[in-house]
Amino acid sequence: MNCIFRKQSLFGAGVLLFAIFLSSCNSIKDKKWSDDFIVDEKYSEEADQVNLYLNTNKFQGAVLVGIADKILFAKGYGPCDKNADQFSPITLNTTFEVGSITKQITAAAIMQLVQKRKLKLNDKLSKFFPDYVYGDQITIEMLLNMRSGLGDHINAADDFFPTEVYRHIEKNQLACKPLVDNIVLDYFYQAPLIAEPNSTYFYSNTNYYLLAKILEKITGKSYYDYIKENIFKPCGMTFSNINFQDTQARGYDYRNRYYSIPSELSFGCGDINSSVVDLFKWNNQFFEGKVVSKKSLKKMLNTESYGFGIYRRDDSIFHAGTTNVFNSYDTYFLDDKLSVIVLTNCPVSQSNATFIAGKIVKIYKNSNK
Numbered sequence: 310m311n312c313i314f315r316k317q318s319l320f321g322a323g324v325l326l327f328a329i330f331l332s333s334c335n336s337i338k339d340k341k342w343s344d345d346f347i348v349d350e351k352y353s354e355e356a357d358q359v360n361l362y363l364n365t366n367k368f369q370g371a372v373l374v375g376i377a378d379k380i381l382f383a384k385g386y387g388p389c390d391k392n393a394d395q396f397s398p399i400t401l402n403t404t405f406e407v408g409s410i411t412k413q414i415t416a417a418a419i420m421q422l423v424q425k426r427k428l429k430l431n432d433k434l435s436k437f438f439p440d441y442v443y444g445d446q447i448t449i450e451m452l453l454n455m456r457s458g459l460g461d462h463i464n465a466a467d468d469f470f471p472t473e474v475y476r477h478i479e480k481n482q483l484a485c486k487p488l489v490d491n492i493v494l495d496y497f498y499q500a501p502l503i504a505e506p507n508s509t510y511f512y513s514n515t516n517y518y519l520l521a522k523i524l525e526k527i528t529g530k531s532y533y534d535y536i537k538e539n540i541f542k543p544c545g546m547t548f549s550n551i552n553f554q555d556t557q558a559r560g561y562d563y564r565n566r567y568y569s570i571p572s573e574l575s576f577g578c579g580d581i582n583s584s585v586v587d588l589f590k591w592n593n594q595f596f597e598g599k600v601v602s603k604k605s606l607k608k609m610l611n612t613e614s615y616g617f618g619i620y621r622r623d624d625s626i627f628h629a630g631t632t633n634v635f636n637s638y639d640t641y642f643l644d645d646k647l648s649v650i651v652l653t654n655c656p657v658s659q660s661n662a663t664f665i666a667g668k669i670v671k672i673y674k675n676s677n678k
Contacts, residue, residue: 337378337593338545340402342586346384356382358672368660370558370653371399373585375675377646378593381437381673383585390559392567397557402548404556404582405652406569407637408630411581412517414540417595418617419520420605421539427527437523441498445600446506449523452516454616456588458504461513461576462493469500481571482633485554488573491672493518510615514578517618521577544594546587556582560654569570570632579632585650592648595627610643629663638662640670647673670676 336404348356352374359382363372369387373380385399402488405560422428426451428449434457435444451457462469466478493541504511521532528535533551551571561567572580583591591600598606609617610626620627627640636657639650642665649670651662 317521336545337590340545340590341376342380342383344383344401347380347382347401349379349381352381352673352676355676356454359669360384362672363665366660366665367513368653368665369399369655370405370651370660370662371401371403371585371651371663372669373589373648373650374669375589375592375648380589387654389557391561392565393557399558399654401586403558404548404550404584404585405558405637405654406556406560406579406630406635407581407583407588407630407639407652408575408629408635409514410583410588410630410637410639411575411577411579411594412618413628413639414536414581414618415517415520415524415577416526416609417600418536419449419453420601420609420617422527424602424605428523434519437526438497438519443502443506445643449520451507452520454612455510455512455516456507457512457513457516458502458506458508459513459515459519460500460503461515462497462500462518463514463570463579464512466574470496472614478571478574483566483568485568487553488571488585490573492573493576494522512615514574517578518576520673524577536581540591540600542605543589544590544600546583546590547649549581549583549587551580552582553580553649554592556635556654558635558652561657562634562656562678566634568583568633569596575632581582583652585652588639588650588652589648592639592650596641596643596646601648608660631657636660636662640666649673 363386367386371385373383383401385401385403387398387399389399389403430450432449433445434441438444447457460469467475525532554569558566579626594600612621616625624643625640630637633655634652637652641648649666651666653660653662
């Protein structure tokens with residue numbers, strides 16, 4: 310199902326729309342886009358190709374392509390909620406669960422504390438969790454780089470939690486019911502390591518859950534309040550939040566069920582809700598060194614594979630996010646400042662944001678402009 314727009318012909322001759330910026334805007338964080346869709350005239354041919362590809366594949370979600378602070382193409386496709394009584398189209402500002410893209414923001418928040426000398430990368434986990442048996446072997450930087458050796462309380466919950474607790478989590482998750490607030494910490498102390506600390510890379514959500522808990526211990530603020538004050542507000546991310554199921558879009562699995570990873574589990578590692586426009590602002594502000602210092606940014610980007618909430622391949626910085634009925638992908642190319650963002654309210658088995666973003670990247674990278 311495709312969105313209904315005010316214009317019936319999107320990319321015909323002469324039908325070109327531009328982002329409308331407020332004349333008083335001094336930076337991207339102050340800009341607002343309320344168009345049904347945006348096409349930059351110079352890249353109209355590429356926009357036609359992307360639109361045809363997405364329509365042909367019955368894409369449902371929102372996409373944005375931009376260079377630096379200029380949007381080249383952005384559009385929403387399909388309904389916010391396919392089961393709603395009244396059709397509401399996905400727009401550029403529609404919020405989705407963005408899953409693990411959250412980790413970039415958590416890592417940046419941690420680096421802000423490092424800059425303020427409230428935290429050191431070589432601080433031991435035992436400083437914040439003194440009763441944890443392996444605390445002296447694990448550092449903050451190991452958590453950031455997924456080299457702690459910790460298991461994963463989300464992707465391997467059946468190993469992390471006792472069987473009866475794991476079944477309780479599954480039941481509450483499907484019913485969209487809350488869990489005990491510190492359920493992860495309660496069993497973190499008992500969960501065995503899966504590898505010696507700093508011996509190997511292993512992707513684990515538990516690393517970033519702990520980083521968010523450490524942030525709260527240091528600042529005396531809730532993770533949400535800190536991110537809102539120090540990331541969302543300075544970046545102008547007005548549509549973003551960290552509230553459970555507080556999204557305009559809803560997704561459903563193959564059995565037509567809507568459910569999310571409980572916030573007590575996704576805390577700090579996958580609980581942010583955002584829009585393509587807000588993530589575009591994030592890319593611009595973060596990679597321009599306006600969220601953390603240039604020195605901190607260089608440290609975060611100095612990875613060959615994964616570190617500080619970032620995957621890197623050559624000049625491409627990216628992260629995907631997958632929750633139960635949403636998936637997302639955000640990539641930024643350092644050399645040409647190209648952003649490609651794909652958010653969809655469909656399970657990854659139905660619509661793969663990573664694959665779709667790859668197709669879009671090829672279209673714009675192959676352009677001679």
